[in-house]
Amino acid sequence: MRYVQSCAALALIAATTFGGAAFAQKGTGEATGMAQRAEKPAIISMSGTVKDTKIGPCKLTTGRSAEGAHLIVQSQDKVVNLHLGPSEAVGDVLKAAPVGQQITFEAFRTDRMPPDAYVAKSVKTADQTFTLRGDNLSPSWARGRGGGRGQGMGRGFGGCF
Known part of the structure; x- marks a missing residue:
């Protein structure tokens, strides 16, 4: 019984410490995420039409x-x-912005990213x-330490195990 309690306590400590960072994305070859940096990149606003959706291993991030x-x-x-x-954190955006949808977005980029690549801060469709x-610039899905992932909110350990 004591062993089970010790393992549970260790798992809770690990989830609290690392759970928020599990889904944080650090950017191309970066050791820290944008939220931890004192100097933030410029945010730009753009609009256009969705031509395609790509889901798969991301070559532009070192996130987990x-x-x-x-x-x-x-x-x-x-x-x-x-x-x-x-993809598991942005499913609602993907549903609201199918191919052909006109969108407006706020985004940023770093010098390490290809010239045509941006990271979305917000996305606006006609009605959402x-x-x-x-x-x-902290991702909404990361929530920080103790912010829900791994805290018994029905979401498991946030993917860190």
Whole structure:
């Protein structure tokens, strides 16, 4: 019985410490995520039409999620690869923004990203707005330490085990 309690306590400590970071995405080759940086990249607003949806292993991140979701958006002057986040966390956005849907989005990019790649902060369709990252650019699905994942909210350990 004591062994089970010790294992449960250890799992709870691990989930509290690492659970929020499990789905945080750190960016291309970065050791820390955008939320931990003092200097944030510029946020730009763009609009366009969704031309394609890509779901699969994300080549542009070092986050721990198995697969990422991207919208390929045709703006007025270029095609943008808009990284949304882990596919399991952005399913509502994918449903609301099918191919052919006109969207407006706020996004940022870093110098390490390809010129056409951006990370979505928010996505707006005709009737819905999805906030994917807060003002400090922390992903809404990460929630930080003790913010729900691994805290008995029916969501398991946030994928860290």
